[in-house]
Amino acid sequence: MSKGDATRLAIVGLGLIGLRHAETISQIDGVELCAIVDPAEQSKAKAKSLGVEYFSDLSSMIKAVNPAGIILATPTKLHAHQGLECVAAGIPTLIEKPLADHLDDAAKLVKAAEANGTPLMVGHHRRFNPIIQEAKAILAGQKIGDIRAVHAKCWFYKPDDYFDVAPWRKLKGAGPISVNLVHDVDLLRHLCGEITQVQAQSTPSIRGYENEDLAAAILKFANGAIGTITVSDSISAPWSWEMTARENPAYPYTAQSTYQIGGSEGSLSIPDLTVWKHEGKQDWWAPMSATTNHSDAADPLINQIKHFASVIHGNAQPLVSGREGLRTLAVIDAIQTAAETGQTIHLDDPFENTGLAKSKFNSEQDTSIKPNLNQSA
Secondary structure, rough: OOHHHHHHEEEOOOOOHHHHHHHHHHHOEEEEEEEOOOOHHHHHHOOOOOHOEEEEOOHHHHHHHHEEEEEEEOOOHHHHHHHHHHOOOOOOOEEEEOOOOHHHHHHHHHHHHHHHOOOEEEEHHHHHHHHHHHHHHHOOOOHHHEEEEEEEEEEEEEOHHHHOOOHHHOOOOOOHHHHHHHEEEEEEEEEEHOOEEEEEEEEEEEOOOOEEEEEEEEEEEEEEEEEEEEEEOOOOOOHHHHHOOOOOOOOOOOOOOOOOEOOOOOEEEEOOOOEEOOOOOOOOOOOOEEEEEOOOOOOOHHHHHHHHHHHHOOOOOOOHHHHHHHHHHHHHHHHHHHHHHHHOEHHHHHHHOOOOOOOHOOOOOOOOOOOOOOOOO
């Protein structure tokens, strides 16, 4: 594929994840970065170093460049407004998680995209990790029987300068529930099924910020399973996806697991993909054997961009569509509401006012849509 035939992508927002997307695009044949949008002065110099056009606002870029696709990597509060602008222009869009900071705004965005047929993807890139695809296959193959329980830990310590360089991270709604736990909730939905009921608690930031820095939730799944999940960005610990999955070399590897899924015939830990079973009769007095499964090594961000290019060209449906992003956001919204009110939240409630058919939210996920991770863009 010649450079002129490459799929031209623009990145809006050149923070941590925006820079990673720029680096990722440079590694993929048939995809090229054509523009960067960011009001920060240093982004202009970065765009020049990358040899792409620079714009300080989204509207100007769309009019001047009209890219094949747009990646929105801006602060969450901007996602809905900017997403609507991209959709109105008919440009396929990959929006970083979470889809928006308010459920109603996210629903309006999904409705707009579906109304004019503009592809909308949400950046839950961990679904593109071969580890998760192997875990999904293990569970689908009933290798641990029926899922009964799940526990997930998302503990790490973010340094002070993480917040100082981007003060919006200190504000209400930008805590680890929406910024970090949203990834883990999406994977639990993907692996274990829809979440129908939530109870939660949270504590204020010990650093004095507006947001929380610790939260825990009890999740009830449609299949009857029960889950517990905790998150904190102020705990020094080895148990987080970042430090266990070796997905991003910037994080040290701790050789721990961060998810445990318990079944009627065995249990699975992730990301090490170890299946535990009793030898012979199921009995707590009987020895257990551990079988570690293996997956291919691949960068999920690369897989996600390749898939996005295929979606742009009409060769695939989004693995993580706007509706999927909205389903995950609804659980995050329920966790935040439960933590604030002390009430048990039923997931029918957040859907009633979204303006989208509730029956579609409660339908089974389309498991027939799978990315071809070996396809060229």
